[in-house]
Amino acid sequence: MFFLRVLPFFLAALSVVTMSPARARATDMQARQPQxxxxxxxxxxxxxxxxxxxxxxxxxxxxxxxxxxxxxxxxxxxxxxxxxxxxxxxxxxxxxxxxxxxxxxxxxxxxxxxxxxxxxxxxxxxxxxxxxxxxxxxxxxxxxxxxxxxxxxxxxxxxxxxxxxxxxxxxxxxxxxxxxxxxxxxxxxxxxxxxxxxxxxxxxxxxxxxxxxxxxxxxxxxxxxxxxFTPPRAEIHLPLSQNHVLPRVEIIYAHADMDADQIDEAVKNGARGIVIAGMGDGNVSEEALSGLDRAVKAGVVVVRSSRVGDGFVNRNVEVDDDRHELVASLDLNPQKARILLQLLLADGRNAPTDIQKTFGRDY
Known part of the structure; x- marks a missing residue:
């Protein structure tokens, strides 16, 4: 009779000893993370x-x-x-x-x-x-x-x-x-x-x-x-591309003695957008600016951003964005400007004026 009374306890103890590592981890997780x-x-x-x-x-x-x-x-x-x-x-x-x-x-x-x-x-x-x-x-x-x-x-x-x-x-x-x-x-x-x-x-x-x-x-x-420190804010929201493909958008880094070779090459390689990591307030050389004009005429959307890091890239300051049909990135750095432009292009939006409005939101 004594053996029958202690048998359940013996079996319970044996199950703990012989428990698999995976089950032991699951049990431990449940113990540490109560429902x-x-x-x-x-x-x-x-x-x-x-x-x-x-x-x-x-x-x-x-x-x-x-x-x-x-x-x-x-x-x-x-x-x-x-x-x-x-x-x-x-x-x-x-x-x-x-x-x-x-x-x-x-x-x-x-x-x-x-x-x-x-x-x-x-x-x-x-x-x-x-x-x-x-x-x-x-x-x-x-x-x-x-x-x-x-x-x-x-x-x-x-x-x-x-x-x-x-x-x-x-x-x-x-x-x-x-x-x-x-x-x-x-x-x-x-x-x-x-x-x-x-x-x-x-x-x-x-x-x-x-x-x-x-x-x-x-x-x-x-x-x-x-x-x-701040209240909740409104967000830009765009849909995911159904085919899981984002349009090709290149970032081109501006520098002293810059020509238009990289710009022309990006257009030849099928870029639908170009983001310029410009000098200062998103500036480029006159030769590079001529290359951007050619890109715009070829249907490529061009966004001016800055390599500086802090500050806004403003419209129509040293570059006449209206005349050249360019987009100013405002607060967005080149890598984020690229992502927003990709998602806008994927959503079928390629007019510079429309894209500029979206870049101007939420700042």
């Missing part, structure tokens, strides 16, 4: 430094995309107390290899998750080199009030004092904040919250590399608090 009324956050991992491992080739060398999203989340203490997390690996690449196909995949997964009510917010882990471009693309095509937050790291996950875990924790905290709704896509790193339109990487290696040029950050975050 409560916590908000649901879908984490979409794409790779980057935040998922990197140190390499011995130099003191700061590393290989990006060496750690999975699930492994990354497992290394963030306390994040399971903020939200019920679901992790999906979209890609695992260095951000210099980021491309429009991954952008479309991210955008469609976000649309699907929100349409099916799978998540209350989305957090995307991403490399820092092209984070501002991915954030800006998603900001234009997402069009949902629920938060989408990008985060990353300047140091790999195996580095001394890696910044990834803190950034990841704060990204989830921002994503679950009611204040984060209706703000478009946000970027969270180094205790700072940036809007996708303004944010830019400004230093090759510093932790505080991201700045919101011309506008400043929209808020701050730390493990205890999320604070926004």
């Amino acid at each position: 409560t009324s916590l908000p649901r956050v879908l984490v979409l991992a794409t790779g980057g430094t935040i998922s990197g491992k140190a390499d011995t080739r130099s003191a700061i060398g590393y290989d990006a995309g060496a750690v999975t999203g699930e492994q990354l989340i497992a290394g963030v203490p306390g994040v399971e107390k903020l939200a019920r997390l679901k992790v999906e690996q979209i890609s695992n690449i260095a951000s210099q290899n980021m491309n429009s196909q991954v952008w479309f995949h991210l955008a469609e997964r976000i649309h699907e998750a929100f349409a099916r009510n799978e998540a209350d917010a989305v957090v995307i882990t991403h490399g820092t080199d092209t984070m501002e471009e991915t954030a800006f693309f998603l900001d234009i095509v997402t069009g949902d009030s629920r938060p989408v937050v990008l985060t990353g790291a300047m140091r790999p996950s195996t580095a001394i004092s890696a910044d990834g875990p803190a950034n990841m924790y704060e990204a989830v905290k921002v994503a679950t904040s009611p204040q984060a709704r209706n703000r478009g896509v946000l970027v969270v790193l180094d205790d700072t919250i940036h809007a996708a339109r303004w944010v830019s990487k400004t230093h090759t290696t510093a932790l505080e590399t991201f700045r919101s040029r011309n506008a400043g950050p929209v808020g701050m975050a730390d493990p205890a608090n999320v604070r926004f």
